[in-house]
Amino acid sequence: MVALIRDAWAKAEPYLPEISQFFYGMLFTLAPTTREFFPINMEVQRGRLVRALVHIVQMVDRPDDLVPFLRQLGRDHRKFGVIPQHYEAVGTALLGAMKRQLGPEWTPEVERAWAEAFTIIARSMQEAAAADENPAYWNATVAEHRRLSWDLALVRLEPEHRVPYTAGQYMSVEVPQRPRLWRYLSPANAPRDDGSIEFHIRAVDGGWVSRAIVSHTQAEDVWRLGPPLGRLHVDRGSGNDIVMVGGGTGMAPLRSILDELQGWGQNPNVTLFFGGATRDDLYDLDELRALASVNPWLTVVPVVERGDLPGCEHGTLAEVVAGQGGWPGHDILVSGSPSMIRATVSRMLVAGTALDQITYDPFTID
Ligand SMILES: Cc1cc2nc3c(=O)[nH]c(=O)nc-3n(C[C@H](O)[C@H](O)[C@H](O)COP(=O)(O)OP(=O)(O)OC[C@H]3O[C@@H](n4cnc5c(N)ncnc54)[C@H](O)[C@@H]3O)c2cc1C
Known part of the structure; x- marks a missing residue:
């Protein structure tokens, strides 16, 4: 099923602008009220929703990762006032746009695979939305x-x-x-x-x-x-030490976790790699160093790609972190731009880190 989905998307992806245009046209015809969920200037929306939908559809073979995420996403979508008919319209418009683009390559088997995947996704999201008692925003x-x-x-x-x-x-x-x-x-x-x-x-x-x-x-x-999403956290009871890898403002969620850890007397050892292109990108470095100076469990390693900075590693975060081995016995949290996450995770896997040691929030739409 996933092979059919991925293969169809590989053929369709170069035509994302055409697919998106048809998708929105069909969606707003089928369910005119959905127009209110989007900005007045649709130009800024570009391929955002179609790309996000396809990204999720392609993850359908990883239910352990996907289902918790979809449940969070379903809760998040309540802020738009989304109702079940909207999910149906989105599915019809997506499949319609793909079919129009792929012509004879959109076979009945391919259509079935996409339809099944979309149904699984829509069901998880709607169930979670219906069960949530918090405000929509x-x-x-x-x-x-x-x-x-x-x-x-x-x-x-x-x-x-x-x-x-x-x-x-x-x-x-x-x-x-x-x-x-x-x-x-x-x-x-x-x-x-x-x-x-x-x-x-x-x-x-x-x-x-x-x-x-x-x-x-x-x-x-x-x-x-909107409602909180994501799965970055530190399990203090796991007995493992921690490696954190943060690029630019990707430091924010790691900062939040450090903020929480400092409230405890004892913590696992945390090695934090904080990286950016230049020293200017490490905006929070002085505060992080101050935090490390009073918390012996924390070691901060600044990493810059350009410029000569004393006390600093040089290179990309991916190179520096993976260059120090596979980090056995460590839980690893990675946060930053999608390209930084991709590069870091793939280098670490090559260096011998197991995938289940690493946590990141991969479902980005940017
Ligand atoms: C899980 C998650 C957490 C995030 N947390 C933060 C955070 O704490 N602080 C923060 O500042 N941002 C954060 N972001 C990024 C943020 O959501 C926006 O993507 C970013 O602010 C750009 O939005 P925009 O509307 O200004 O750009 P858009 O108008 O959407 O895009 C304009 C151009 O910028 C490019 N672009 C989009 N995002 C980025 C990016 N992150 N880096 C470089 N180029 C980009 C686009 O490809 C496009 O070419 C987070 C993103 C995700 C997925």
């Missing part, structure tokens, strides 16, 4: 917006009600400057008594939401936060 007020550098900002929010996240998770976020453009961000702090949440946001080139947040966020803005 939380309103949160901006209490602080501070530029940490020209392209990086810290935003501290005070949610109306406590958001039930655990250290290491992420959530989707909508800001008033960019309605309907939800993006994922990771709290950089462990849950606090006052419920406040800190995000670290880097403005990416041409980025619709990240640039608006960094440049135009105001105190008192009200953001919407």
